[in-house]
Amino acid sequence: MAIVDMTEFRLTLFAKDRDRLLERIQDFDQVHIRPLDKQTEEEWAGRIRSADTGKSVTAVNEAMGRAQEALDILSAYEVKEKGFKEKLSNRLPSLSMEESKTLVEGEGALTAIEETLRLQEAIRHSHERMDQLREERKQLDRWKALDLPLGDLKKPKRVQVTLGTLPSRWMDEARKFLASHAQRTYMEFLSADDKTAYVMVISDGSDADLDSFFRDINFTPVHFEGEETVQAMIQEREAGLAEEKKNIAQVEVELKKLAREKKTAIQAYYELQSYKEDRLEAEGKTLETEKITFLEGFVPTDRAKEFENLVTDELPDGRFELETREADRDDPDVPILLHNNGLVAPFENLVETYSMPLYKEMDPTGLLAPWYMLFFGLMMGDAGYGALMLLATSFALHYFDFKPSTARSIRFFQILSVPTILAGLAFGSIFGGLIPMDPLIINPQVEIMPMIIFSVILGIACIFIALGLGAVQSVREGDPAGAIWDYISWYFLIGGLIVGGLSKAFQWNSMVSSVAFILAIIGALLIIFLSARDEKSAGARIAWGAYNLYGATGYIGDFASFTRVTALMLSGAYIGFSFNLIGRMIMGIVGSDASVWEALGQGQVNIFMFIIAMVLLVFLHLFNLFLSALSAYVHSMRLIYVEYFGKFYQGGGKRFKKLRPEGKYLDIK
Structure with missing residues (x-):
């Protein structure tokens, strides 16, 4: 789990070579172009300027818009019926760049687009004419008694x-x-x-x-x-309607043919225009004179040598200047590219949703993944629901063909199904008790208070680890003193108060409570006098330090917030139990202590009512599974973002933006 090391480059080349080189860089697919500093433009007093790509971008957008309109039209005339597997799979067909260009030129994509739009306009005109004829016929119908x-x-x-x-x-x-x-x-x-x-x-x-x-x-x-006669005029309108319907049918035959023969070519044209749009966006970030172009960006360090070779191969006459250097850890403009193993990578979505880390920070993906799995599993807390998630996600990943982003999301829930199963076995819950099982550790529905205490202890551990990560990050940034003043001091204060309070409550050795409270006092003094050390005057430092100390009250809310783990687990369990009770009522065994399966084996249940109840329970438990998963997903994310990240993670980094767009219809290689 790491943030990929970046190498910064500065490239100066002749303007006539720019477009060709950008195409090669786009093929390389591992370059992030950043806007050049406007200050440079001002220093050159007008002799250097930003590249003007406005008209070109407008033309590309118009071309993409027309292609998109044509594709939307043709999609309604596709004859081929997709099978179940094809409908749920969303992996894009793959073509090479050369194949795409050949397809666009050989199949006449531009001509097909114009023909599609012309035919659609003809259909629109026919419909307008038909509306007019229907209205005229409606008016004439009122006079048809005039013979x-x-x-x-x-x-x-x-x-x-x-x-x-x-x-x-x-x-x-x-x-x-x-x-x-x-x-x-x-x-x-x-x-x-x-x-x-x-x-x-x-x-x-x-x-x-x-x-x-x-x-x-x-x-x-x-x-x-x-x-x-009026009747003859009505017949003329009827004939006109028939003629327009015939025209529409003929045009639709042509559109179906275009959809069958030219749609892929139009899709390739759209994707190539999208590539061109990204190149123009990169071009707009450069500075240029009449003959020279200045380009800056970043490339992963392990691909830097390959990038240098690419530039050298494309400009073999040496008419360029390329400077590379290791990216500055403190530069907030360094783009972030995360690299994690298959178990952790699906959790990168959570980091990206919140904020990418700064280049100087740790990759938080591997630091949040265990906690998120734990929170989600406990909140779901049902082995039956976890097993369904595991079966559904495993089947989907094996049977269907998804885009990488979709597959990663499904893999995310496949991973989360495992802690859900383990938590359900620990709690003895399988479909809310539909399948009886003794809990391996605790029955939260009976032992509610121990479960709440466990949730708070879990929260304390989570926040203390977050504080420790903050201290580590401070040391990584070359500020070991800040690790003590900003993080260890809170360990002393919060840890001392907790241990001291427990010592008093459970009458532990008086020495323990004394040491704990002394540490708490030391922590409070460190916070008061040193947490605001950047302030210039001593009075301001103490005032802001006291304000920071007041923030300790927020930890009470942070710890209490983790009780939502128990609350959500119990809500799902009780809803599942209620659904099972409904099923028992339908079967007529409400007053019996026997399980559904025992009652069925003893002949207490009518088989017809059993089938009705089980069908109903399938839908009810699927509904509860959806609600529980949604709640666990959102509230686990909330605990990570607010209570966990809030103690050590800064964020605000920029995502590494490749010069290659994500395909919409085709995956251009």
Whole structure:
């Protein structure tokens, strides 16, 4: 378990060689480029400047956006059905860089993207046209009772035929008005809905009050283009809909063909553009003159010689200057790359989630892994749940093909299943007591107080080890005195108070309590006078030291916080026990002392009710497994981050960023 040693390099080369070298560095995959100091740019008074990659980045982003849009479209037209194993596996197909470039050029990826977008636009246009035709047909349906050609309505010379609409609430009023005041006007109601009536009005124009009445009732004339019947117009819309559906079907056939033949090429194009985006990002971190480029970064020390050979091979004429040196331990800009064995590596996610360590710090991964396993196992505390986790994760890792990041997460829970099983055996808990077992060590549901005391003792041990790690780190940084003033003093104070208190409570030898309290006083004095030694005045040092001493009260909360180990273990156990009680109620053996299996063997349980109860218990215990695992995951992380890391770990380091992006569709080698 370690932070990988880094070598810092500074490279000066001709600008015309920059792009080619960055491609080779990207293939090398073990280089972190850092932004050059802006102060250098100012010192050169404008003769040196940051590389301008804005337009190129915009062009690449647009290209990636179009490729992504095309891939999203084609994904809906894939014909190949994935099997169960393929659906759950997420390892990306692998291609070499040369294969990717050949595929993009040979299959015409750019043309395929444009064709895909054009075809999708055609489908969109057809759908819009269909929506328009449906709306027109809907409007025409209201007039289909009019069975004569619309052109015939214009032929009469002595009367005027008008089609129109009016609010349905005025229909009765309109009938009464026409019957009493408009003897020379006829209105036929063709159809109506909740709000509107559709009518045909025939009038010779002699009824004087007709126009004003129609205005009062909001009569609106309707005009149609065309001379044929309404039914013929409806049939035209139907024919138009059929034609557009046919067009869509033809376009979808072409899209399915593109999805089958060109999708991989488009994916390769997307990945190559992603590579180019990363190169441009690195290029933007350089400084340049008209002809010279300045580049700085870091490479793992064990690969430094290989990196030097790469630069020399790529620029064989020697037209470059490369300086390398061991990275400064106190430089906060040194990127962090963690290297751990297979057992510890899955816990690197916890470190990365919190904060990467500084280059001068210890790798905390191996320091947190045992504690996290212990906390998680105790909080779960059920051998049955642990066995299910072990079987599920082992099966998944063996049967399915995952990306490295996914496999590492599954391996994380596979490791955690082991302490869960051990804790469950110690507590005598298998699926909340569904399978009877005597505890090997303690039954927490009965001996609650001893379990709480154990949790607090566990917390004291965890915090004391964290303080010891803080002292070690202080010595590593060349400050052994700080290890005493900032960490050993707290050992004296907290340890002395704990031992002294226990000595008084259990009436140990008076010498023990006296020595313990003397150590506590020494620790308090060290904290008061030396914990704030960086302050300039003696008064400020003492004042801040007293404030730091007041922080000792926080340790009470820290120790009490570890009681959550017992609380979460008991909550999961009682929920599991309640589920088992529900199952016994269904089987009708609530009042019996016999286990489910004994009752079944003695014939006390109806086999049909037994099957129903067991099916229900499977789902209930899986639900409890999920809740318990989620709670244990979060609260174990909280104990690590707050109580454990808070005593020795600073963090704030920068992650080592390779010049090679993680693939989204293909793994480019």
